[in-house]
Amino acid sequence: MARPRSEDKRNAILAATTDLVAEQGLGAATAEIAKRAGVPHGSVFTYFGTKSELLNAVYLELKTELINTVSAAMPAGDDTRLQLHHLWVSWTHWGASNPSKRRVLAQLSVSDQITELSRKAAYEGAGSSLALMRRASANGALRDAPLQYVGALVETSVATTTDFMIRDPAQADAFCKFGFEAVWRALS
Amino acid sequence: MARPRSEDKRNAILAATTDLVAEQGLGAATAEIAKRAGVPHGSVFTYFGTKSELLNAVYLELKTELINTVSAAMPAGDDTRLQLHHLWVSWTHWGASNPSKRRVLAQLSVSDQITELSRKAAYEGAGSSLALMRRASANGALRDAPLQYVGALVETSVATTTDFMIRDPAQADAFCKFGFEAVWRALS
């Protein structure tokens, strides 16, 4: 019967956190986040309990958004190279067009704030992408390597490529192409 | 400012910083670092001026140590694959046997504490390694990609591989081998 929690407020806090962490790093103050989100400081803790939980929520949200983007418009059929190309292009372009989000995800990934639970949830969400990587690498040098390792290699390659795309937008497409060819050869 | 008195103190501070940053992240307090190094708190600032300069010094020291390790015992001659293999193995093994240093380097690399100057100095120190990568990729998919991009791709592949080697030491050699084959194919 009481006032329900506001999805808008929750989203405003998540967005403000992404913004501020991109600008100031993980040390961004919760008070500042609240101000940016237009909510009272206390509300951050009503919605997320601790700063750490807030950061985990941001991590999962960004991962989910990324996964959805990459999955969208995935070509059907069995052309593995085409599909991996789609994954590569959509992934790198998501990062290049969302540099804040990309930066925050990078910071969170190496931080010790993200719990094993969050990492596992993110990993599981990426199931279909991983299955694609497995198909792509089924006959290559990594055919016997753990899928998680293959996924990690592709992910860091995406990250590196995205960085260069952001840094030198005029060559963004070239980097994207170089990266895909390199990764395709590494896997196939 | 006159030349600091004791090289020992300087090194003790650098080592303590590496230790503590590995344990607690970049937020490690300078007072704590001083205590771990067995020097007075004030000396940290006598020797390094600011915490930021201290972190840059750690970054350069670790990069230098890594470069020296990788350069040592490099096979002479013109067998590029053999040389790249040497680079790969010594690099990943350095990380796997120095997890603290590897962890600190990873944290510093993504942080905004490291100045462009430090990054450039590290890049230049890696000249011969980069030359080797250029040779290895001279006829492959990345032949027209900027050398810096090639280097970054190899570096993140090393980092990822090292993480898996540390996490699952029983399979360390397998990961090292998988990684090398993948990178070799990506380049050549």
Next chain:
Amino acid sequence: MARPRSEDKRNAILAATTDLVAEQGLGAATAEIAKRAGVPHGSVFTYFGTKSELLNAVYLELKTELINTVSAAMPAGDDTRLQLHHLWVSWTHWGASNPSKRRVLAQLSVSDQITELSRKAAYEGAGSSLALMRRASANGALRDAPLQYVGALVETSVATTTDFMIRDPAQADAFCKFGFEAVWRALS
């Protein structure tokens, strides 16, 4: 304000408060109390208005329970020593078997949360016990001392004795006996 609906809820809140204050002191959060009582946070204020009123209610409830316990089975007749002994034994044993309640009462008694009104009400409820103490001290060193002072001396002696009984249960009966003899001599 209309009469609150549920006596059960009221009692649940009082019991939860006793529990939590025993565990965490007077700083126990009302939200925590509500959770422990299994009622919504708001109900605490519906039933008690403020935290301070809640604490006063707990104080009075415990005092009342204590007085009832001590009065129960009081030997009739005019054997003052026997009656004081009954008071002493039932009082100390109530404390020893209800350490949480005893602890909370002690904390509330020295706090500045309890109003003069509550203290007065408690004092008046203890009328028959005080009358007994007056009889016991009618011919002793405290014959001319204010009854309230005599009561306070006995009360703190009970508290001290109870503490020792709780701390060393194997000697509980011995402490109870020592204390009674000492108090009897002080009064008579």
Next chain:
Amino acid sequence: MARPRSEDKRNAILAATTDLVAEQGLGAATAEIAKRAGVPHGSVFTYFGTKSELLNAVYLELKTELINTVSAAMPAGDDTRLQLHHLWVSWTHWGASNPSKRRVLAQLSVSDQITELSRKAAYEGAGSSLALMRRASANGALRDAPLQYVGALVETSVATTTDFMIRDPAQADAFCKFGFEAVWRALS
């Protein structure tokens, strides 16, 4: 060689803490304490580490002052009653003339902030007073009771008596006399 810690500052913080805790209870804010002491907030933690350590230091200081007061001018010889009387009078008068300190000591004693270590140190400092109580009770009802229990009974009797002396200063001497007679009878 660095600046030595200032005994004055330390004492100012202790005194300010006593003042404020007497006024506001143990919840007195460290920032407020610092302001009252005329030192920056941070200095409270330079000198005492945590609020809890500060409170323990206050406890020990007050206990020590009390013990010194009670020991001073203690009549020599073997007149136990005279000596106990001296103890009683100086103890109650210290409390009556230092109501703030007495109040703080009472609050600290029942709080859970005081460590076992502090309690033990205070207990040991009271050795000669306890020896006197043992002598006074050597042939009485408490002859076989643990000395610690006897001491606790006397202490709470002092506290109670002091309270009445403070509340009704015109009768202070009367309360002091009543209390002594009662305690003497309880022990002897």
Next chain:
DNA sequence: GATGAATGAGCTTTCATTCAT
């Protein structure tokens, strides 16, 4: 140069109470 006390802005989190639903 060496030392560690001094500093105060800034941090995350808690909380009693109110009030929209």
Next chain:
DNA sequence: AATGAATGAAAGCTCATTCAT
């Protein structure tokens, strides 16, 4: 009446840097 989200003023404590000794 019932509910729990909303609120913002504290709270204790940390910290890089300075500077008296």
